[in-house]
Amino acid sequence: MKRFFLQLAAAVTFFTRIPLWRWVNIPSEYFSEIIYLWPLTGWITGGVTALAWWGFSSVFPPMLAIILALGTRTLLTGGLHEDGLGDFIDGFGGGKNKDDILRIMKDSHTGNYALIGMIFYYLININSLLSMPNELVGVMLLTADPLSKMCTALMMNFLPYARTASESKSKMVFKKTDFVQFSFMIIAGLTPFCIFVKTTIWIAVIAPLIVVIIIKNYSHKKIGGYTGDICGATALIAESSLYIFTLLILRLIG
Numbered sequence: 001m002k003r004f005f006l007q008l009a010a011a012v013t014f015f016t017r018i019p020l021w022r023w024v025n026i027p028s029e030y031f032s033e034i035i036y037l038w039p040l041t042g043w044i045t046g047g048v049t050a051l052a053w054w055g056f057s058s059v060f061p062p063m064l065a066i067i068l069a070l071g072t073r074t075l076l077t078g079g080l081h082e083d084g085l086g087d088f089i090d091g092f093g094g095g096k097n098k099d100d101i102l103r104i105m106k107d108s109h110t111g112n113y114a115l116i117g118m119i120f121y122y123l124i125n126i127n128s129l130l131s132m133p134n135e136l137v138g139v140m141l142l143t144a145d146p147l148s149k150m151c152t153a154l155m156m157n158f159l160p161y162a163r164t165a166s167e168s169k170s171k172m173v174f175k176k177t178d179f180v181q182f183s184f185m186i187i188a189g190l191t192p193f194c195i196f197v198k199t200t201i202w203i204a205v206i207a208p209l210i211v212v213i214i215i216k217n218y219s220h221k222k223i224g225g226y227t228g229d230i231c232g233a234t235a236l237i238a239e240s241s242l243y244i245f246t247l248l249i250l251r252l253i254g
Helices: 002-015 028-033 036-059 062-077 078-095 099-104 111-128 134-157 179-196 197-223 228-253
Strands: none
Touching: 002 028, 002 036, 002 111, 002 134, 002 179, 028 078, 036 062, 062 111, 062 134, 078 099, 078 111, 078 228, 099 197, 111 134, 111 228, 134 197, 134 228, 179 197, 179 228
């Protein structure tokens, strides 16, 4: 149990700005063992985002409440996934080969592709959530986060890392999960969605899974594996696809 809690502390420290390192001494080796706990950290980030939306929506108009809730999550994660999405769009949008793509993704400058992509990302999320019934918005903010992180963790288990450890931004390579960890990862990712979302919408899970398969195959073809930027981008794109597909289902059964 001690190992699990140290791994969880490492995951929370890595994927959020919560400073657990101030109170818990986390050995560096635990940070490479946190893939399976990424969906569980989504319970925290998704829960805070949903709570923020609930608080803001009691004071502000719906659109502003959604924008502030998404901004709260960005502050909580330090923009980790948004940075990945921008670098992913820049790299694959402007890179002609593997070396180009990896070089551009590692560049700290933000290009036109990233700027345009981030605008589209937020417009899609804000408008998708705004178009849903008010009682569903908080539920989707809560459940989409762990589900999209589960999908990304799945991809990481089936692709090699495209760089060496010394070339990565975090200076390490995550370890693949074993059967028990893999099972825990799936349960952690799906449980909130299955509990809080109506069964008529469960089919929406197909959308992020398709997104992960597409990005996995495309990344493998272009650079032979994944990077941290690809993981962050996959989580956000999978989340957006869940919102869009959920909205489509609501319109079809509506």
